[in-house]
Amino acid sequence: MKLSNYYLPTLREVPADAEIPSHQLMLRAGMIRSLSAGIYSYLPLGYRVIRKVEQIVREEMDRSGALEVLMPAMQIADIWKESGRWEEFGPLMVRFKDRNEREYCLGPTHEEVIADIVRDEVRSYKDLPFNLYQIQTKVRDEIRPRFGLMRAKEFIMKDAYTLDRDEEGLDKAYQNMYDAYVRVFERCGLDTRVVEADSGAMGGSGSHEFMVLADSGEDDLAFCTDCDYAANVERAEAGLEISSSGASASAADNDPAADEAAAIEKVHTPDATTIEDLVNMIEVSPKKMIKTMAYVADDKPVVALIRGDDQLNEVKFRNHLGAIELRPAHPDEFPERFGSVAGFIGPVDLPEDIKIVADSRIQELEQAVTGANQKDYHLVNVNPHRDIKEIEAFTELRTVQAGDPCPKCGGALEIKSGIEVGHIFKLGTKYSSSMEATYLDENGREQPIVMGSYGIGVTRVAAAAVEQHHDERGIVWPLPLAPYQVIILPLGNSSEVSQAAEELYQELQDAGLEVLLDDRDERAGVKFNDAELIGIPLRITIGSRSLEKEEFEVQIRRSGEEFNIDRSTASAEIKKLLEEEIE
Numbered sequence: 001m002k003l004s005n006y007y008l009p010t011l012r013e014v015p016a017d018a019e020i021p022s023h024q025l026m027l028r029a030g031m032i033r034s035l036s037a038g039i040y041s042y043l044p045l046g047y048r049v050i051r052k053v054e055q056i057v058r059e060e061m062d063r064s065g066a067l068e069v070l071m072p073a074m075q076i077a078d079i080w081k082e083s084g085r086w087e088e089f090g091p092l093m094v095r096f097k098d099r100n101e102r103e104y105c106l107g108p109t110h111e112e113v114i115a116d117i118v119r120d121e122v123r124s125y126k127d128l129p130f131n132l133y134q135i136q137t138k139v140r141d142e143i144r145p146r147f148g149l150m151r152a153k154e155f156i157m158k159d160a161y162t163l164d165r166d167e168e169g170l171d172k173a174y175q176n177m178y179d180a181y182v183r184v185f186e187r188c189g190l191d192t193r194v195v196e197a198d199s200g201a202m203g204g205s206g207s208h209e210f211m212v213l214a215d216s217g218e219d220d221l222a223f224c225t226d227c228d229y230a231a232n233v234e235r236a237e238a239g240l241e242i243s244s245s246g247a248s249a250s251a252a253d254n255d256p257a258a259d260e261a262a263a264i265e266k267v268h269t270p271d272a273t274t275i276e277d278l279v280n281m282i283e284v285s286p287k288k289m290i291k292t293m294a295y296v297a298d299d300k301p302v303v304a305l306i307r308g309d310d311q312l313n314e315v316k317f318r319n320h321l322g323a324i325e326l327r328p329a330h331p332d333e334f335p336e337r338f339g340s341v342a343g344f345i346g347p348v349d350l351p352e353d354i355k356i357v358a359d360s361r362i363q364e365l366e367q368a369v370t371g372a373n374q375k376d377y378h379l380v381n382v383n384p385h386r387d388i389k390e391i392e393a394f395t396e397l398r399t400v401q402a403g404d405p406c407p408k409c410g411g412a413l414e415i416k417s418g419i420e421v422g423h424i425f426k427l428g429t430k431y432s433s434s435m436e437a438t439y440l441d442e443n444g445r446e447q448p449i450v451m452g453s454y455g456i457g458v459t460r461v462a463a464a465a466v467e468q469h470h471d472e473r474g475i476v477w478p479l480p481l482a483p484y485q486v487i488i489l490p491l492g493n494s495s496e497v498s499q500a501a502e503e504l505y506q507e508l509q510d511a512g513l514e515v516l517l518d519d520r521d522e523r524a525g526v527k528f529n530d531a532e533l534i535g536i537p538l539r540i541t542i543g544s545r546s547l548e549k550e551e552f553e554v555q556i557r558r559s560g561e562e563f564n565i566d567r568s569t570a571s572a573e574i575k576k577l578l579e580e581e582i583e
């Protein structure tokens, strides 16, 4: 392609609202433009990269035995009502009505459509197993679309669905997809880690996420420094706390008889609304405090109790409650719904209709400090077993922290940020049971089809690749995703140079390479900057001086290496360099 006829609106300045490198660089490199928050056009250069990702995904899906289909983006509400997710998906789903008042959504995912496709056709165990996939635009009304293609309202996903006779078949299909995903991300030049994941609204029994480690990642991941344990923090659990750190020790340090006897006391704690304020005021360790977190779950007031030095894991809390929507209570809601005041809420004598769930570590506390449900007061000597009336359950609610013991080996956990590029789920029979997608087994008995679902964020992969491969001058595409492999820069306005560039351009194209020719009437500086910004792996510069010596200058974008090659063997030389670049 010749840049004189290209649409490549590059930007010198960093766009103000773009916070992370991939978003900034994809805008600056003229790859994408936003129509509105989270809604993008993929411009010529950007769309080529997306198509490269799609092609790699397609090849690996085909190789794994999956069959490509294309399902409707417009889905009817009826199937979602059958599966129970019309409510469950909540505000993330874009819904609308047609002229006859029939309800629809724009597909955020396609489990229901798959179940509908197969339920009338699959009759016998002989019809199973198989795997259907598509590469398609998905729509989700994200609460905070941001970071460009990373979290968009409209994005391209590859979604695959396996249909099996039984769990054993699902296990095999799941492993097959797992292996295909490893190959996809490797071929895309992405360094990914696989972590155990929460299955969220999908339901089902097992799930893994494929993560690109990056500071800008929105997911926190726990890795063991000693073994191979890796899990999304949403799901990660810590092993048992050993030795003297923590509340179990502090309780044991005291005389148990004295603990039991110690009566609750109300203490004046003016303006102490945070754990820090409280530590400064009454000199008690956060390990001996109970944080009472007020939430509203599907419009009912609920509280979570966790230790003062811990953070609540909202995903675990929501899973425990089985809630669809969970949000922190607004300070205005405290008096009426919680009979309390923001900053001073506590679990003693809360109104009866409030469900109280406590983290397991609360169980070990005996003389704890909590809010007194009265402005500027706290309670001390609170014994959860004695003083808090209705704790519905003690369960894991805390977010694991760096240094926590690994649940597998006891080693120390570390926390890193990651970008989720792929997610695989064992769904089991959640959808086939509710939607009656069944088959007859060898004994003529009706059985629900056992399903799995598998997603790759195609557009997010392109962004994650930039996040992982860039420098201060621009993008550094891994060759398999590069929109073009080679860019030729003729410098100056001599006709010999233009002619040599044109010849090389034709020759490389004939050799099957993807080539850009920067034949614009621009200064050398502009051409160099743009070539580096858009990240083409090989740059060939042709100027009058080197041409006199029958030479071209090569720059390898990744290493910055520059050297000359002979004009006569240039094409073969360039092919060889690209082959080396792949390795």
Ligand code: ATP
Pocket: 109, 140, 142, 149, 150, 151, 152, 153, 155, 157, 420, 421, 422, 423, 455, 456, 457, 458, 459, 460
């Ligand atoms: P997230 O936790 O990031 O919101 P998710 O877990 O809801 O994602 P899945 O339902 O697992 O997403 O979708 C499969 C894949 O689609 C994800 O692994 C991710 O790569 C991609 N994806 C999901 N939401 C978005 C989005 N808003 N923008 C771009 N890609 C997305």
Ligand code: MG
Pocket: 420, 423
């Ligand atoms: Mg996911």
